[in-house]
Amino acid sequence: MAHDFDALVIRHTHRLSSPQGSAGQGAVVARQFDAALASVGFKLSAQLLERLSGLSEAAVVRTARRTLRTVSEMVGDHVQHNSYFIDFPANVPDTEEFWMRCVTQALADKTSRESVVEQLTHGMLDLLSLPVYGRYQHTYEEMLAAQDELIASARDRVTVLHLGSDLDTELTSLYLALAGSTTPLGEEHLLDLKALAERCALGPQPESIPVRENRAAVNAARLAVGADLLLDTVTDVLRLACALSGGDVTLREPTRFRTLSRPARRALLAGLDTVIAANPAKLADVHAHREPFKRLGERLHPHEYPRWPHAADVFAVARGEKPAWSFDSRVEKRLDEFDVLGAVRLLQSAPGKLFRSLDLLLRTAADQEERDAVVAAAVRVAPEVSGRVVLSVREHFHNRERETGEARIFINSRGRGWVTPDVRPPVPAADRDRLISALDAEIRRRLPAPRRLLLDPDVLDVALPLSGRATTAGLGVLPRGSLSTVDGEQLRFFAYWKETEKRTDYDLSALLLNADYSTDSWLSYTSLTAAGAEHSGDVTEAPEGASEFINLSLGRVRSTFIVPQVNIYAGEGFEETAESFFGFMLRDGEQKGRPFEPRTVRMKSELRGVGRVALPLVFRREDDGRWRAKWLHLYLKGISSANRVEENQVSVAKAVRALVERQQLTVWYLVDLMSDDSTVVDLWDGEPVPDEPVLYIGLERPEGLHPDSTAITLENLRDVIPG
Known part of the structure; x- marks a missing residue:
């Protein structure tokens, strides 16, 4: 699969690799590009705008098209977000009133009348049998025409795109950062590392690769170009075999090993032989993965290579023919x-x-x-x-x-x-x-002892990313356990999914809990209006993609907790759909606008976990009336079908309570440890940054940092974890 490395750099660093092209007068087109970015909540840094202005118009247009496509996908604006109720959040009906309207229309329809009458006779009614229920009754364009324009607000999200180095330099730097990460990467970042390793295998390498999954991705690339492998355990070899077979290098899921080429088989067997020859006690490590080793042995044919007897011992232990105390x-x-x-x-x-x-x-x-x-x-x-x-x-x-x-x-x-x-x-x-x-x-x-430390106050309550698996891929996503401030009057959740093969029905819901975690009320397709909130309506199939929304006026919510959730009612799991994601928007009270407005999106994360109920985060009203979010990134098992907020409220409340009341180590903890009497600590409030080198830690990189500064942001927050 071809990789868009320019997009990869943008996603990971919020930088554009230095735009290439002939010199020219691109200032007008560059400003138009900047305006187009603003519609999805991004902008060009002054340095990047200046660079683009000195290129030809054609070069700027090429850069703009590529970049707009990437940032639109980052924020979730690459798909059409329709809503079941055309003028949502206005005129959302009472649930029973809406259902009666659907029944009335079904009774007036000759094709459905007989079936509906029969169901009503027996006292039961399948909503899906009603022709107008669960399926869009208007086009996306008709929905747009029914909505007012969004009124711009100073509090709309603005994500700055910075000028980077040339593409090769950016990719090498990113490769070194991901490969040398001290914490495990999330699934998407591990795939990105694989692509980068294939490109950078013969270039500079990190001093060490402490995370074993990362090492497997790098070893697969090194094997392809004939470089030495980095192996010191038998499990390293097993992970490499999984990588070569397109399997799971984390070893969580079984891999179906492919028929490997003779050079690959020789490399794996030689690697096993070297590891055991250096330390025979490592044979005991085979027990942790006996079945995968047995299946791998069937592919490697170690008996054909008598010059590597220690490799044969590995598979003898796996088969139980040779003892090895673990x-x-x-x-x-x-x-x-x-x-x-x-x-x-x-x-x-x-x-x-x-x-x-x-x-x-x-x-x-x-x-x-x-x-x-x-x-x-x-x-x-x-x-x-x-x-x-x-x-x-x-x-x-x-x-x-x-x-x-x-x-x-x-x-x-x-x-x-x-x-x-x-x-x-x-x-x-x-x-x-x-x-x-x-x-x-x-x-x-x-920890380092910086002479001057510049801090964004909003980063201090971000939980330390001790594993990339505690954070899903997306925009504005914080690690599990992080706290962030909610600074809008209108909170709007959105969920989007597109089925792959069979009819798939996801239900966006929100559970409202009291201070003792008991249920106050909920928003779902069975409760379209409650607590000053509106649900956009139930969509029950998504062959072309579907969206659902929940809109809450925070000033009218009297509950202590708001728990958004995505329930799988029917069909494909989160990892089976063609695409599925969740996010939330924040708006001022009078902003209006479409159900989905990309520049108001504060967070968009992929839904790719195992389980039938997704709990991305929880919102809590503090004693002073302000709201804060705590990030969960949690999936509950649920049941095979018909998951509903009414049925899972007890299990959801237990999980929320356990995570809300757990205290995570945050960035503030590390800042406190690394600051001594010689460290100057400043809180950055958006004013011009110091003109000397600093260690900056914040949610996003500010403009104008001294070139010798080190910047730690959400994109590379893992770098704060010492080796």
């Missing part, structure tokens, strides 16, 4: 015998595993002497543990202050969540506090 089983044996000190001695050789076992070790320890030994071991190995794991454990113990028996939420790498009571015994407070202090000291040691 490290985890030896640790479990010690813990089963309540030999905490023995388990600690073993785990010190695997610092990451030790850190992930700290809670269990502290709970299992028989006395203070053993707990002291656990904490001392953690302090000793801390410098060898990745920053992401140190921070994750730090966040874990911070939340262990909560009462035993409260709700505990589990969220897997694909966003599926489930809630269970926390029945773990507490960790003694003194041991927890000692550990937290030690972890803070270790993180502080790894």
Whole structure:
């Protein structure tokens, strides 16, 4: 598949690779380009506008077409968003009144009358049997004609596009950043890394590739050009085999291994042989993925290559023909015998595993002497543990202050969540506090000490992106657990989906909860108006794509929480549709406009999780009456069909409560650690930036930063996580 690398740069960096073309008088067309961008909530930086103005008009037009296509897709304006009720949010009828109108029209229709009469006779009615229900009754153009123009507001979103370097430089820089990321990438970014690795395999390489999935993508590209592979575990080889077969390098889903070329088979077997020859104990790692290794062995034919006997041992272990005690089983044996000190001695050789076992070790320890030994071991190995794991454990113990028996939420790498009571015994407070202090000291040691720090206040409550899988792809999307301010009077949700093969019905809904998480009311196709809000109407099929909207006047909502959700009522899952996404817009009270106005979009995220109920975020009314959003990126299992807000309100409320009351480590935590007496810390309020180099951390890069400054924004926020 061909990749649009210019679009990739824009999505990841909000920069345009330096526009190319002959010199000319492009100022007029460049300003027209800037105006067109404004209609979707973007603008050109002064430097980029100046660069475009010096090119020919034809060059500017080429750049404009490519860029507008990309940013329109980023914000969700690449599709037509129709609404069932033509003048939504005006004139949305009461639900029962609307249904009666549909029945009346069906009874007047000769083709449907007999079926409807029969259903009514039996006291049941299938809404889908009504000719006008669930299907657009007007064209997109007719809907546009019925809407007032949007009134511009100073609070409309404006995303600045900056001037970048030439395309090769931008791609190399992006490749190095993604490949060398200290945190796992989301699915979309991992696909982007694969494309970049294929292009950049022979160029500069990152000093290290700590994330194994990233290493698999890079190794696949290196194998194609004959470069040395980066392998130090048998699982690295398995992931590479998955990459070569177009499978899942995260190993979450089974891969159907392809018939591999002889050079690829030789490379994989030689890699396995080298890893085991260097450390035979790594044979024990095979147990974690025995079935995939057995299937891979059937493709690699290790018996044909006797010069790599250690590779054959790998598959012998997978088949159970050769014993290999796993490290985890030896640790479990010690813990089963309540030999905490023995388990600690073993785990010190695997610092990451030790850190992930700290809670269990502290709970299992028989006395203070053993707990002291656990904490001392953690302090000793801390410098060898990745920053992401140190921070994750730090966040874990911070939340262990909560009462035993409260709700505990589990969220897997694909966003599926489930809630269970926390029945773990507490960790003694003194041991927890000692550990937290030690972890803070270790993180502080790894952080830079900037001379001048420039901060956007809005970034301080953004949760640290400890995994790219805790954030979905999209525009303005924050990591799970982040808090952001809601600064409009009208809040409008939107969901769009386009079915692939079979009729698919998604239902955008919103659950309104009281302060104790009990249900106040809801908005859905069964409740079109409630609490000063309007639902745009139920669309029940999407062969050409469909949209649903919910509009809320925040000043009229008396509930404490607003929980938007997308329920799969029928048809394809979120990962099966041709396209599906969710987002929200914010408007001032009198702005009017179409149901979907791209420059009012504050967030648009892909719906691509496993589960039948999507919970992107929750809105909470604070004590001062202001609203803030907390980001969830959560999917609940739901049922196979007919998921409805009325039926899932209890499970949704439990999940929301568990996440709302959990405290995440935020950017503010790291800023506090990296700031000392010699650091000048300024809060950026939109005024001109300093004319000296700074470390800037904010939601978006401001214009005019000194060229030697370092800018951390949403696009590269993972860079704040120390290695």
